[in-house]
Amino acid sequence: MKLIKLTAISAAVLASTAALAAEPVVVVDGNKAVAYEAEPVAVAYQAEPAYAYNADAGVVRNTTGAVAGGTKTFFQTAINPASVSAEIGTLGYGANIGWSLNDKVELQAGWAGGDVSDIKDNFDVNDIEYDITDSDFSNPYLGVQIRPAANWFTMGAGIIVPDNDIDVEARASGNFFEINDISYNAAETGTLSGSIDHRNKLAPYATIGFRPNIGNNWGVFGELGAAYMGKTDATVRAVGDVDSIVNYTAENGTVKGTATRAEVAAEAQKELESENWLEWMPIVKVGATYRF
Structure with a gap:
């Protein structure tokens, strides 16, 4: 009988946890009453x-x-490791996106191009000055920027896929066009115009530069370097009557003979191609970067 009473009382105790936390429990055993002080039970729940x-x-x-x-x-x-940049330089106007692998290495993909005649407007080949009258540059590139000391100093390398067309016009030095040590009468030669493009379909490049941060997200950069564009294909033609006669002289000033304007243009074309103008394309650019 005592066992049954104890069992029933224990069940009641377990079923009434709220009451146990506040009131003592009295257990009757025969003629004796024993009071037990219930201790509160702390149960911790963690939200999932x-x-x-x-x-x-x-x-x-x-x-x-x-x-x-x-x-x-x-x-x-x-x-978070990504960035976008805007740039201007000898390859043209452009932009790139970057993705940092760590604090020293950043991958880049970008494009630079457009009409660069207002960035560089002329160049010299021996004694002939060529004005760039028009240009159409397209230079998509893939590269990597490395910060060897994890600071502002950078070294870059990559590949350009060049598609650059350059229209030029020759200007005489004084009264003569000097081509391969022959002086052609400039007034008789008239205007010589032409175009240049590079043969390489892939052009490796390398640069050094600086990329300081000017805030939590913004930074600036500048780079110097070169890209190997390879040999050039050039065309030079005489404007107007190509069969008109041009007198030419040797260095001592004596008249050596005559040539047609078309023949003078052909000699200028050979000289321009032999020089391989911009076989090594200089890279000079500056820009700004926003980092996410």
């Missing part, structure tokens, strides 16, 4: 994420939250 995996059920309870949370994390991870 809304999309936590339930190991017992084998499912994700909130798939929408899981996808949204994962997408946000992936987006933040992908975008």
Whole structure:
């Protein structure tokens, strides 16, 4: 009988946890009454994420939250090392995007081009000065920027895919066009115009530069270097009557003979191609960068 009473009382105690936390428990055993002081039981609960995996059920309870949370994390991870830059230089006007692998290495993909005749307007080949009258540059590139000391100093390298067309017009030096030590009468020769393009379809490049930060997100940069564009194809033609006669002289000033204007243009073309103007294309550029 005592066992039955104790069992019933124990069950009542377990079922009344709220009352146990505030009141003592009295157990009657025969003619004796014994009071027990119930101690409060502290139970800690930890909130689970809304999309936590339930190991017992084998499912994700909130798939929408899981996808949204994962997408946000992936987006933040992908975008935080990224940057965008705007630039101007000898390759043209352009922009690039970058992605930092770490504090020393950044991958870049960009494009520079447009009409660069207002950036560089002339060049010399021996004694003939050529004015750049028009140009159409397109230089997509892939490269890497390295910060050897993890500071503002950078070294760059990569590949350009050049597609650059340059229109030129020759100007005489004084009263003569000096071509291969022959002086052609400039007034009789008239205007010589032509075009240049590079043969290389892929052009490796290398640069050194600086990239200081001017805030949490903004920075500036400058680079110096060169790209190997390869040999050039050139065309030079006489404007007007190509069969008109031009007198030419040797260095001592004596008249050596005559040539047609078309023949003078052909000699200028040979000289221009032999010089391989811009076989090594100088790279000079400055710009600004925004880092996400």
